[in-house]
Amino acid sequence: MANESDSRQQKIESDFKVLDSNGNGYIEANDVHRVFSSLLDEFGYESNSPKAQELDSNLEDLWSTIKSSVDSDGDGKVSKDEYITFWMNADESEIRSYTDAITNALFDMADTSGDGSISEQEFAKFAKAQGLKGDSHSVFQELDTNGNGSLSKQEFADLVSDIYSSESTGRESALVGM
Ligand SMILES: [Ca+2]
Ligand SMILES: [Ca+2]
Numbered sequence: 001m002a003n004e005s006d007s008r009q010q011k012i013e014s015d016f017k018v019l020d021s022n023g024n025g026y027i028e029a030n031d032v033h034r035v036f037s038s039l040l041d042e043f044g045y046e047s048n049s050p051k052a053q054e055l056d057s058n059l060e061d062l063w064s065t066i067k068s069s070v071d072s073d074g075d076g077k078v079s080k081d082e083y084i085t086f087w088m089n090a091d092e093s094e095i096r097s098y099t100d101a102i103t104n105a106l107f108d109m110a111d112t113s114g115d116g117s118i119s120e121q122e123f124a125k126f127a128k129a130q131g132l133k134g135d136s137h138s139v140f141q142e143l144d145t146n147g148n149g150s151l152s153k154q155e156f157a158d159l160v161s162d163i164y165s166s167e168s169t170g171r172e173s174a175l176v177g178m
């Protein structure tokens with residue numbers, strides 16, 4: 001059991017490192033923006049387009065969720081201790097609101113056609129932007145649990161909560177960097 005919680009903590013620490021994109025030891029609003037703006041570039045969204053503005057408002061929501069749930073001393077930034085404490089102690093509904101905010105931000109980015117679902121082509125682009133190594137086709141098929149050829153927001157949300165609820169399901173490789 002000790003090993004299990006060690007590896008969970010390691011995963012939480014490595015998630016923290018990704019989110020603390022400037023490496024100053026705190027997750028702050030500009031870190032979150034930096035992580036996402038590199039994705040925006042990959043997707044080629046113009047910075048003034050309605051899509052970019054929608055994504056920006058999702059990011060604001062994500063950041064306020066992070067602040068209200070994880071920044072326990074309320075200083076406007078998330079230390080590594082706060083981040084670890086959150087993930088070690090959060091109950092299901094706290095985790096749900098966190099993963100929902102991430103789901104919204106990522107889903108709307110990946111849904112380039114804006115039809116409310118992610119096609120295999122859209123997923124391939126997303127997986128590439130996320131640095132997925134390996135075959136996006138097989139990952140897509142695994143995620144498309146009802147086999148209709150596209151990912152609903154619910155299927156995508158299941159993926160995101162899988163990533164955060166256990167240390168390793170294998171599916172998280174689809175979302176390197178989050
Ligand atoms: Ca930082
Ligand atoms: Ca803090």
Ligand SMILES: [Ca+2]
Nearest residue numbers: 111113115117
């Ligand atoms: Ca779509």
